[in-house]
Amino acid sequence: MIPFAPPRIDQAIIDEVVATLKSGWITTGPRTKEFEKRLTAYCGNKATLCLNSATAGLEIMLRWYGVGEGDEVILPAYTYSATANVVIHCGATPVLVDIGPDFNINTALIKKAITSRTKVIMPVDFGGLPCDYKAIHSIVNDAEVKALFQPVTENQIKLGRIMILSDAAHSIGGSADGIKTGGLTDVSVFSFHAVKNLTTAEGGAIALNFGAPFDNEEIYRYLCVYTLHGQNKDALAKMQKGNWKYDIVEAGFKCNMTDLTAAIGLVELARYESDMLVKRKHICDTYQSYFSKFDWALLPVLKDDHRETSYHLYPLRIKGITEAQRDEIIKRIFDQDVSVNVHFIPLAMLSFYKKSGYNIADYPAAYQNFACEITLPVFYDLSDDQLDTVCRAVSSAVESVLKTALAG
Numbered sequence: 001m002i003p004f005a006p007p008r009i010d011q012a013i014i015d016e017v018v019a020t021l022k023s024g025w026i027t028t029g030p031r032t033k034e035f036e037k038r039l040t041a042y043c044g045n046k047a048t049l050c051l052n053s054a055t056a057g058l059e060i061m062l063r064w065y066g067v068g069e070g071d072e073v074i075l076p077a078y079t080y081s082a083t084a085n086v087v088i089h090c091g092a093t094p095v096l097v098d099i100g101p102d103f104n105i106n107t108a109l110i111k112k113a114i115t116s117r118t119k120v121i122m123p124v125d126f127g128g129l130p131c132d133y134k135a136i137h138s139i140v141n142d143a144e145v146k147a148l149f150q151p152v153t154e155n156q157i158k159l160g161r162i163m164i165l166s167d168a169a170h171s172i173g174g175s176a177d178g179i180k181t182g183g184l185t186d187v188s189v190f191s192f193h194a195v196k197n198l199t200t201a202e203g204g205a206i207a208l209n210f211g212a213p214f215d216n217e218e219i220y221r222y223l224c225v226y227t228l229h230g231q232n233k234d235a236l237a238k239m240q241k242g243n244w245k246y247d248i249v250e251a252g253f254k255c256n257m258t259d260l261t262a263a264i265g266l267v268e269l270a271r272y273e274s275d276m277l278v279k280r281k282h283i284c285d286t287y288q289s290y291f292s293k294f295d296w297a298l299l300p301v302l303k304d305d306h307r308e309t310s311y312h313l314y315p316l317r318i319k320g321i322t323e324a325q326r327d328e329i330i331k332r333i334f335d336q337d338v339s340v341n342v343h344f345i346p347l348a349m350l351s352f353y354k355k356s357g358y359n360i361a362d363y364p365a366a367y368q369n370f371a372c373e374i375t376l377p378v379f380y381d382l383s384d385d386q387l388d389t390v391c392r393a394v395s396s397a398v399e400s401v402l403k404t405a406l407a408g
Helices: 010-022 028-041 054-064 081-089 109-114 134-141 143-148 154-159 214-228 260-268 274-292 323-334 351-355 364-371 382-407
Strands: 048-050 073-076 093-097 119-123 163-167 187-190 204-208 312-316 373-376
Touching: 010 214, 010 260, 028 048, 028 260, 048 054, 048 214, 054 081, 054 163, 054 187, 054 204, 054 214, 073 081, 081 093, 081 351, 093 109, 109 134, 134 143, 134 163, 163 351, 204 214, 260 274, 274 312, 274 382, 312 323, 323 364, 323 373, 323 382, 364 373, 373 382
Parallel strands: 073 093, 073 119, 119 163, 163 187
Antiparallel strands: 048 204, 187 204, 312 373
């Protein structure tokens, strides 16, 4: 069976993890801090905090901005549940906006979704392709939109507008107009989960990029405390001679990254641009070339005049099929020992969000994309022979289902 997205675990990673274990320091420490510095240098943003998940990072930044009961956060209808769940955790309301043909939030629909309660827009870089952030920046800085904004907290007053919090879980290494994700919005949050391009097994990072009058290093120092119980010293600082006494300055959270996981990230980041992205681009380009021969194939945007994906996903769509036909195609692909997936089930189709009043009929583009989408395997160790097997398995499964439909 060809798997869908296993991580790369090679000797370089094993050696660094073993070295971390032998160092005697496995929680947040020098490796985590070094990983943060290298991420900041790679992405070109202003400061970076590593955490145990992207989900934690999104929620932490909503709370930092003072998002709470009565507030609204705009996000795409087509995303994983974590994007919306964190809004619910804060007591606010997710306001869903339909998507465009590139799977990303339809920027033409954002302005009409904004109310006086809107505090944050949370775009999602689907599959690694950055959203149209120029359009989103233009919206939040529009005089009419800014006049609607009702700041309550100190940070809201300082920013003076809706915050752009990018769910960049898929998109580290992606870019727009030569700027890497992490440097495209006020703040971006990356995921380093096991299936992501750059993994730490579990993990994530907040990429801070606020302009004046904010001091991003000051925000970083505050978040270090806020994400460690509100404790004013981390474990490494407390271990210094005579430095055991600590204070709790607020009721914070516990979601720090460990040196053990950062060790994996350091190895992966060092070879990310020159190795991992090159291999993933090769795989996605091969799919583009193969499936461009078929009239039934709707190919994803990998690169256009302004943007380039991180090649995290290859979301193939099949023209004119139903959801049931898509499911049958997937079954027939699996019957050929090839693993595929679907990204994602739209929020308004999930039980919790349906019970909360969301209706998929309000998001026709999200449903249309979901019903005909199949995500193909993209991972470092996928060989060219396996890549050929995937292509043939997918095309034969699609054509057999389409032939059955025509015969019926």
